[in-house]
Amino acid sequence: MSGAIRRSLAASGSAVRLVLRASFKASPGLAGAVIVVALVEAALPVGLAWTVRTLVDGLTAHDTGRIRLAAIAMGVVGLCWVGAQWVSMTSQTVLEERTDHWLEQRLSGLVHEMPDLSVVESPDFQDRVFTLAGRPRHLVGSITTIIETVALAVRFGAAAVLLAFVAPVLTPLPLLVLLPVLASMRAEREISSMLDDISAPMRAARMLFLAGTEPGPAGELRQYGMTGAVADRQDELLRTADRRQRLARLRTGRIMTIGWTLFAAGVLLLLWLSRDDPGVRSGGVVFLLAVLAMQLVAQAEQAATTFSKLSRLSTILERFTWLERLVEQSGDRHSGSATAPAGLRHSIELRGVTFRYTPDGPPVLDDVSLVLPAGTVVALAGHNGAGKSTLVKLLMGLYRPTAGQILLDGVDLVTLDHHSVRERLAAGFQDFCRFELPAGDTVGAGDLPRLGDREAAAGALTRAGSADVIGRLADGLETPLGRSMPGGALPSEGQWQKLALGRAMMREAPLLRVLDEPTASLDAESEAALFAGCLEVGRADAAVNGCVTLLVSHRFSTVRTADLIVTLRDGKVAEVGTHEDLMATGGWYATVCTMQAADYA
Numbered sequence: 001m002s003g004a005i006r007r008s009l010a011a012s013g014s015a016v017r018l019v020l021r022a023s024f025k026a027s028p029g030l031a032g033a034v035i036v037v038a039l040v041e042a043a044l045p046v047g048l049a050w051t052v053r054t055l056v057d058g059l060t061a062h063d064t065g066r067i068r069l070a071a072i073a074m075g076v077v078g079l080c081w082v083g084a085q086w087v088s089m090t091s092q093t094v095l096e097e098r099t100d101h102w103l104e105q106r107l108s109g110l111v112h113e114m115p116d117l118s119v120v121e122s123p124d125f126q127d128r129v130f131t132l133a134g135r136p137r138h139l140v141g142s143i144t145t146i147i148e149t150v151a152l153a154v155r156f157g158a159a160a161v162l163l164a165f166v167a168p169v170l171t172p173l174p175l176l177v178l179l180p181v182l183a184s185m186r187a188e189r190e191i192s193s194m195l196d197d198i199s200a201p202m203r204a205a206r207m208l209f210l211a212g213t214e215p216g217p218a219g220e221l222r223q224y225g226m227t228g229a230v231a232d233r234q235d236e237l238l239r240t241a242d243r244r245q246r247l248a249r250l251r252t253g254r255i256m257t258i259g260w261t262l263f264a265a266g267v268l269l270l271l272w273l274s275r276d277d278p279g280v281r282s283g284g285v286v287f288l289l290a291v292l293a294m295q296l297v298a299q300a301e302q303a304a305t306t307f308s309k310l311s312r313l314s315t316i317l318e319r320f321t322w323l324e325r326l327v328e329q330s331g332d333r334h335s336g337s338a339t340a341p342a343g344l345r346h347s348i349e350l351r352g353v354t355f356r357y358t359p360d361g362p363p364v365l366d367d368v369s370l371v372l373p374a375g376t377v378v379a380l381a382g383h384n385g386a387g388k389s390t391l392v393k394l395l396m397g398l399y400r401p402t403a404g405q406i407l408l409d410g411v412d413l414v415t416l417d418h419h420s421v422r423e424r425l426a427a428g429f430q431d432f433c434r435f436e437l438p439a440g441d442t443v444g445a446g447d448l449p450r451l452g453d454r455e456a457a458a459g460a461l462t463r464a465g466s467a468d469v470i471g472r473l474a475d476g477l478e479t480p481l482g483r484s485m486p487g488g489a490l491p492s493e494g495q496w497q498k499l500a501l502g503r504a505m506m507r508e509a510p511l512l513r514v515l516d517e518p519t520a521s522l523d524a525e526s527e528a529a530l531f532a533g534c535l536e537v538g539r540a541d542a543a544v545n546g547c548v549t550l551l552v553s554h555r556f557s558t559v560r561t562a563d564l565i566v567t568l569r570d571g572k573v574a575e576v577g578t579h580e581d582l583m584a585t586g587g588w589y590a591t592v593c594t595m596q597a598a599d600y601a
Ligand SMILES: Nc1ncnc2c1ncn2[C@@H]1O[C@H](COP(=O)(O)OP(=O)(O)OP(=O)(O)O)[C@@H](O)[C@H]1O
Pocket: 121, 357, 364, 382, 383, 384, 385, 386, 387, 388, 389, 390, 391, 430
């Protein structure tokens, strides 16, 4: 057996295990019942062949006893057949639906459980999840496929035993079915490698389609007259995918033709070899062979289809297993068992932290050592691409350092349970999320146990200097937001940002509150209110538990009010000190600060 076929069979084996696990998790009773009924159903064709033989032999020998026995057996087989079909049809459909649901939920659960954001952001991960998304639908019928496979094996085994008794020379006949089956498995491997091949162009085409339909990019594409070019590129990508698909289908067609030709040749050869076998002379045996031969051809076709479905299933499930393993490994790497402390006494420290997005990529942060003292407001500045947002995400535990450590009061972040750490952090991200929910929930999501607490949401917006946003919504905090909500209001960019800032203020006295470029979409008045609010909250929280407030900003009128200013340059710490310290050294900070002050003057 070739290595490829062996791998195919091994993959099918793990697919069977995973589907059985999914089916039994989804509905143990139904899964058990479906399997038992399917096995009974599988044995029935052989029972039928035997009753036909008994009937014909009874008729030839004028043996009333045998004819009566055959008639009763035929009635029993028929009844069992109808009963088994009815039970399997109704219960299989319900089981398939439940299994499908279980797998869909598992898939989204796995993607959301992945703690390492740098993995989720990687194109390889996105390509693989893209080929998986929506595929659980393809798994509908997966349990049926497996049952059919087992049933076929039972049928072929029983047919071989029967033939061994009545016409030994024909015993290998059922084995010939392996030829189209192996061909179909080979063909399926072609299809699955083609699916891998087309996932990148298909994902790119999908992104171009979305770019043309989503409000922001759609406007820009029209403005620059790029819609034609985008449509052409999308067309080119789809054609590439289509070409690869057609070539793969041609190859699979060729493989299947070879499999079926060999099968037909094998059947003819065996029949020719059995022409003088005394075992095939009785009328009953000729009928039995005719029934078996008809069943064999039908079942060979079914077996080829079933095994090709099984191979397809194994490709999809192999990705599930890959994702499960990745999440498990990433979870292990990310999470210790100790609970995060409620407060900080000394500092949050980065010690020799280096970070690369990909193992062979350049370091985005290079040997960064930095102490953020407990109870301070720290400002982080630097030119575009210096690594500020990356550093923020490392501090939030969303990425893991490639080298070095992040310490909370001297305790390495990796030794702490990441769920407990996240519960003690608050953040307003640069690429904030527009949660399309009632406005109160959009803010309340910043502290899930208080999601529906409107008083807390209103307080958080006030602390963020953003209370005015609610006055502009028809139903205040109850106003549904976004296109996906019926009658949803459409907040402006700045209003969305204010809601996100309110979210960042929901948790009281976290260990670290990060505000990454929180004013990009705000007007000057709102910006001033926000910073005043942030400083007040930062200092109040600092007094409670030593919370560190980290503010990333390009606006130095605000940065200057921080207790400590850090500037980054090309992934390294360039300057650290108070506004006065940095102005005195006359470095990059002093230059930009003076320039901005002159612009405002
Ligand atoms: N998910 C990612 N995968 C690969 N590279 C990334 C990713 N995110 C950021 N980078 C790269 O890391 C570098 C630092 O990016 P980062 O967003 O941290 O900079 P920044 O200082 O926050 O910039 P800005 O002021 O423009 O927001 C950039 O060169 C960027 O291209």
